[in-house]
Amino acid sequence: MKKAKYVFVTGGVTSSLGKGIVAASLAKLLQARGYSVTIQKFDPYINVDPGTLNPYEHGECYVTEDGAETDLDLGHYERFLNVPTSQANNVTTGRVYQTVIENERRGEYLGKTVQVIPHITDEIKRRMRLLGETGQYDIIITEIGGTVGDIESLPYVESMRQLIWDLGEENTVVIHLTLVPYLAAAGELKTKPTQHSVKMLLELGVQPDVLVCRAERHLSTEIRRKIAQFCNVHQNAVVESIDVKTIYEVPLMMLKEKLDRVVLSKLKLSTRNEPDLDTWRDFLFRLEHPKGEVNIALVGKYVELQDAYKSINEAFVHAGAANECKVSVKFVHSELITDSNVHHKLAGYDGILVAPGFGHRGIEGKVHAVQYAREHNIPFFGICLGMQCSVIEFARDVCGLKGAHSSEMESQTPYPVIDLMEAQKQVTHKGGTMRLGSYNCELVKGSQAYKAYGKSRITERHRHRYEFNDAFKQQIENAGMKITGTNPETGLAEIVEIPSHRWFVGVQFHPELKSTVANPHPLFVKFIKAATEARNDQ
Ligand code: GLN
Secondary structure (H helix, E strand, O other): OOOOEEEEEEEOOOOOOOHHHHHHHHHHHHHHOOOOEEEEEEEOOOOOOHHHOOHHHHOOOEEOOOOOEEOOHHHHHHHHHOOOOOHHHEEEHHHHHHHHHHHHHOOOOOOOOOOHHHHHHHHHHHHHHHOHHHOOOOEEEEEEOOOOOOHHHHHHHHHHHHHHHHHOHHHEEEEEEEEEOEEOOOOEEOOHHHHHHHHHHHHOOOOOOEEEEEEOOOOOHHHHHHHHHHHOOOHHHEEEEEOOOOHHHHHHHHHHOOHHHHHHHHOOOOOOOOOOOHHHHHHHHHHHOOOEEEEEEEEEOOOOOHHHHHHHHHHHHHHHHHOOEEEEEEEEEHHHOOOOOHHHHHOOOOEEEEOOOOOOOOHHHHHHHHHHHHHOOOOEEEEOHHHHHHHHHHHHHOOOOOOOEEOOOOOOOOOEEEEEOHHHOOOOOOOOOOEEEEEEEEEOOOOHHHHHHOOOEEEEEEEEOEEEOHHHHHHHHHOOOEEEEEOOOOOOEEEEEOOOOOOEEEEOOOHHHHOOOOOOOHHHHHHHHHHHHHHHHO
């Protein structure tokens, strides 16, 4: 039974300073020193989870093994640490209020006025301590979303303040991320925003122990001293975080800055074991010294926002390193692909990935992209909606089922080759009601999927409502598209392949969610391998 210590990570000045990456990097360093670590994220919005958020709002929705729809930062945690997260690792204001209101309705606060303080803050504190109470972890890193000073993050900062008092100084450490901008006209790095941001935290009763300063240029000793003096922290607790080529360099940068040492010494934990980062460095070396290159088209409709396909992009980075090959991913907007321009839009790519998604917009462009990949023998990878599009295209163009569609897009289609799952037919609520989380899948020996995984029983994570319609199975299989992965419990088709094609794989699940630095996803690795071979054959 371990007694957990707590690291809090807050952000100031502006959003997008990379709090999630710094938290994940610190976790990596502590893990590499032999500590068992987990990370949790507290988000100040009122959605009960990010599942109901459009990807344009908040980037991709990351799904955990236990089927929680969570913030994309949990994806970074898993990719860095190679340990799964769960529902408990992501809490939103909506969830906190939901619990408090349910308690109130059950009469648990009978007679009392239910208030932000103490009821909301108590619930936040309870949730902040949940993972620590499992006895599995030495260190819990808690990232507080938003920026200090925002109205909605106040209860979180107050809860943190109280927890520090409850748990004691030697059991807690507060890291505050700030921006140290460079003013070209003055030729100087400016510390004022950092000072103001720390002041704001102090007004709320919290003295940060460590400042991680995002900057475009190195911080001189003088600047570090100034920040330390004005913000009341040790000089060695002023850590610089400058822009690097890839997020995977951040743990090494934090190691150089001794962030892990500063944190451990505040927590009175041993720094005796040096971090073992051999695998990490090896990955980074392969990533930064590619021997070849492939161009991949990512066909989707949320292409304006990088974060919308975060896990897919990262899975490509992992697979590129595994193949010692630079993967250049270009976003191709599915709404702009038509029958007449598809040749132009997709010419010259070594592989085509059709992305997950919801709703009708851009669907025909995706179907054209599938057809182009199929007819030109270009390695094809379809994920979730991408897999469904590959079935639609095959049914229309090879089986001759004119007008075949998914009933999500066209409820009156004569051939609903993709249809609503039986279990979904009664569902009216939107949040948390899809087929979510990890499910078993049995692979057909000899298939591309089997070759990739090297075993026949796998588990993968899902997030969808529609599925391959078994009524068309015979006809589709007879025409040359095979079901090579099936859910052993329900019989649902999970993977389709075209064996006569060089590499054509569509999966109903989301393999990208399980790709990590330590375990690049086998399907992404094989897709990139096939793309490399296709390029060499040209
Ligand atoms: N919209 C499709 C469904 O609900 C696919 C979902 C997805 O791509 N994640 O089945």
